[in-house]
Amino acid sequence: MVMALNIKAITGLYPRGFFIQWDVREATESGEYKFDVYRSGSQSGPWDLLASGLTDRYAYVDRFDAPFDATTEAVLRPNQLNLFRYFVYRIVVTAPSGKTAEAVEDGHPRDEGALNDLKMNQYQRKALRDFRLSLKFNGTKCCILKRRHWGVRCDCTDKKTREIVRSSCKKCWGTGIVGGYWAPQLTYARRNVSTNASAVTPQGKSDTNDTKFWMPDYPSLECDDVVVFLRDQSRWRIDQTVGTEIRLQQVHQVISAQSIDRSHILYSLPVDPDVENPLL
Amino acid sequence: MAKLTPYYGTPRIDGQHPDVFPGSPLALIAIFVEVIRLRFSQDNSYKLPYYWTQDPTPEEDEDNSDDKPRKIQIESQYLQHPDSRDFRPAIFVERGDMSFSKIVVGNRAEYDEKTDSNLYVMQATTPISILCVTKDRGESMSIGEIVAFYLASLLPELRETFGFQDATLPMLASTQVYRRSSNDIEEWVTPVNLQVTCKHLWRERVIAPKLREIQFSLGLAPDGSNPTLLNLSLYKGRTAT
Numbered sequence: 001m002v003m004a005l006n007i008k009a010i011t012g013l014y015p016r017g018f019f020i021q022w023d024v025r026e027a028t029e030s031g032e033y034k035f036d037v038y039r040s041g042s043q044s045g046p047w048d049l050l051a052s053g054l055t056d057r058y059a060y061v062d063r064f065d066a067p068f069d070a071t072t073e074a075v076l077r078p079n080q081l082n083l084f085r086y087f088v089y090r091i092v093v094t095a096p097s098g099k100t101a102e103a104v105e106d107g108h109p110r111d112e113g114a115l116n117d118l119k120m121n122q123y124q125r126k127a128l129r130d131f132r133l134s135l136k137f138n139g140t141k142c143c144i145l146k147r148r149h150w151g152v153r154c155d156c157t158d159k160k161t162r163e164i165v166r167s168s169c170k171k172c173w174g175t176g177i178v179g180g181y182w183a184p185q186l187t188y189a190r191r192n193v194s195t196n197a198s199a200v201t202p203q204g205k206s207d208t209n210d211t212k213f214w215m216p217d218y219p220s221l222e223c224d225d226v227v228v229f230l231r232d233q234s235r236w237r238i239d240q241t242v243g244t245e246i247r248l249q250q251v252h253q254v255i256s257a258q259s260i261d262r263s264h265i266l267y268s269l270p271v272d273p274d275v276e277n278p279l280l
Numbered sequence: 281m282a283k284l285t286p287y288y289g290t291p292r293i294d295g296q297h298p299d300v301f302p303g304s305p306l307a308l309i310a311i312f313v314e315v316i317r318l319r320f321s322q323d324n325s326y327k328l329p330y331y332w333t334q335d336p337t338p339e340e341d342e343d344n345s346d347d348k349p350r351k352i353q354i355e356s357q358y359l360q361h362p363d364s365r366d367f368r369p370a371i372f373v374e375r376g377d378m379s380f381s382k383i384v385v386g387n388r389a390e391y392d393e394k395t396d397s398n399l400y401v402m403q404a405t406t407p408i409s410i411l412c413v414t415k416d417r418g419e420s421m422s423i424g425e426i427v428a429f430y431l432a433s434l435l436p437e438l439r440e441t442f443g444f445q446d447a448t449l450p451m452l453a454s455t456q457v458y459r460r461s462s463n464d465i466e467e468w469v470t471p472v473n474l475q476v477t478c479k480h481l482w483r484e485r486v487i488a489p490k491l492r493e494i495q496f497s498l499g500l501a502p503d504g505s506n507p508t509l510l511n512l513s514l515y516k517g518r519t520a521t
């Protein structure tokens with residue numbers, strides 16, 4: 001299989017920049033993957049190199065708040081307040097063996113009608129802003145642990161079959177990739193009341209505790225990612241994600257998650273919200 | 281090594297409830313729970329990344345390595361009040377359908393003329409299923425393999441100690457998803473299956489001669505003057521004449 005790069009989302013953090021998230025498919029090699037991030041005004045370039053040789057990343061924030069300088073500010077800070085200005089991003093990944101793959105994606109609305117419907121774009125931005133603001137009141141602080149899918153394979157994984165043979169390893173936290181999860185990302189989420197259910201089955205008592213979260217549209221979450229609520233230190237594994245969209249543009253995410261049992265090794269994973277997030 | 285105290289030659293472990301008869305389902309489950317616990321406890325678990333203790337609460341510094349092994353839960357498959365719920369990795373012991381089979385005509389092994397009693401015999405074959413449940417498929421296979429080889433190597437001693445008529449070599453079944461309910465978290469199970477056969481013996485002693493002895497010792501003539509005793513003595517169609 002050929003390694004491929006997929007830009008999952010380009011999310012506007014109006015007017016501070018863009019959040020670009022990617023995913024490497026068929027990342028079969030063990031080792032450090034490096035990423036170069038480019039930006040352009042068009043698909044054909046020319047490309048400005050924003051960052052080179054990024055490691056330990058699944059996302060990059062193209063930050064527009066440059067140091068204050070009256071002479072250069074107008075150039076460094078693109079205007080994000082208009083509704084028709086978008087950027088094109090190009091990511092190049094270099095595998096440990098030197099193989100490369102790249103992806104180009106623009107932040108245009110995917111719906112052609114929405115592209116020219118400025119009023120609709122306005123509504124969409126308002127919905128995004130309102131939702132993020134509302135979380136400050138009805139949400140609670142949480143950290144997102146995005147599961148690593150590429151990187152250095154852990155010793156607890158069999159090299160030939162790539163099966164994890166020790167699930168409670170503290171080097172990879174049961175993921176098979178050293179580190180286990182990317183740096184925790186602090187955010188807010190609205191958590192529904194969780195449903196506790198205990199069922200008697202022939203295989204023993206089954207206790208499940210599931211809930212739903214409403215979260216901002218970035219970072220894009222996937223199954224097996226973990227959400228840690230800081231207030232009660234409860235940890236949840238994501239089972240299902242549903243993106244709420246306006247004309248194919250994501251506004252927020254609705255997440256179904258299962259409570260992780262307290263004996264799980266993930267409860268030993270320290271999540272310090274005071275640590276500066278390398279992304280933001 | 282922890283000490284296991286069997287009823288030598290009897291399929292039961294010492295210390296079980298009196299209602300649990302040798303060779304009964306609970307006795308068989310207890311044997312295999314204890315025997316597998318032995319493999320994962322104290323010096324038997326040396327250089328294993330898992331160990332068993334009565335208290336399943338994880339230790340602060342355990343990391344599933346040879347030096348700092350992870351606790352493992354080993355229990356009967358269904359516990360009404362389990363010590364720990366959803367603890368993984370876990371090994372659960374369960375039994376299948378116990379089937380009785382005839383090995384002699386009418387199950388009758390012997391007749392004792394003096395006491396007018398019959399000795400009966402039959403075999404009970406029970407499939408034992410040992411479920412190795414973990415969060416990862418590879419780990420489930422790995423633990424299943426430890427259990428299967430341990431039981432295979434232990435089989436002669438197991439037969440001798442617990443008086444099993446026969447115990448088949450274990451079969452390491454395919455690893456499958458372990459899902460108790462539709463919204464269970466992903467888990468994997470590798471069953472290790474084997475069959476044990478126990479001999480069940482019982483003696484049928486006719487009660488009439490005994491009753492006659494009682495009647496004579498009490499000085500009661502068997503002429504119908506004591507209807508209660510007479511009714512009892514009608515067992516097996518015999519009359520106390």
